[in-house]
């Protein structure tokens with residue numbers, strides 16, 4: 001049977017997207033899937049669907065911090081957010097970062113995975129800014145991009161081509177029914193199936209006929 005295309009729509013503002021991203025990056029080497037990373041803009045989804053970040057509700061925000069701590073440990077993803085950081089996250093815009101990742105996706109797609117991870121590490125592990133060009137450059141360097149390339153990509157983020165591409169990807173996620181992130185779309189049996197949340201990947205596996213081995217599956221060792 002052919003490989004199942006699995007698309008992950010995500011924004012680096014979203015800690016649950018980071019969890020979903022790492023789990024799918026692990027499973028792409030185990031399940032019969034082709035993982036397509038789709039950088040999108042959560043702010044645009046929230047605005048267009050009339051949804052709101054769940055953490056704006058104080059009790060939900062309080063719970064989310066505890067949930068996040070437990071999930072980070074269980075999923076082995078180094079998210080490290082305090083109540084103060086959560087306020088900062090809710091007040092930050094990741095539009096520039098998502099445009100930068102989009103520009104990379106358009107020109108150097110092999111860097112999308114390490115670059116997205118480095119944005120999350122800086123933003124949700126070290127709780128440092130990712131909106132200023134100098135900080136975007138620091139992240140890009142960590143992901144292995146040269147300073148010349150980073151400079152060109154920074155120039156690209158204000159072009160209509162990049163802005164439109166990010167808008168189109170965000171709209172595509174919503175066409176599949178997304179109202180938040182991570183939004184995972186599995187193209188199976190000739191139909192797209194939307195899953196919302198990092199906690200629905202086990203369910204995704206059951207739909208596409210793949211076995212869930214927990215959030216940190218061990219990768220089979222290559223045959224000698």
Ligand SMILES: N[C@@H](CCC(=O)N[C@@H](CS)C(=O)NCC(=O)O)C(=O)O
Nearest residue numbers: 014015016054180181182197198199
């Ligand atoms: N239960 C989901 C929660 C995901 C979640 O809360 N995502 C946030 C962004 S970090 C969102 O977009 N929420 C929209 C909503 O809950 O309606 C998970 O474990 O991943």
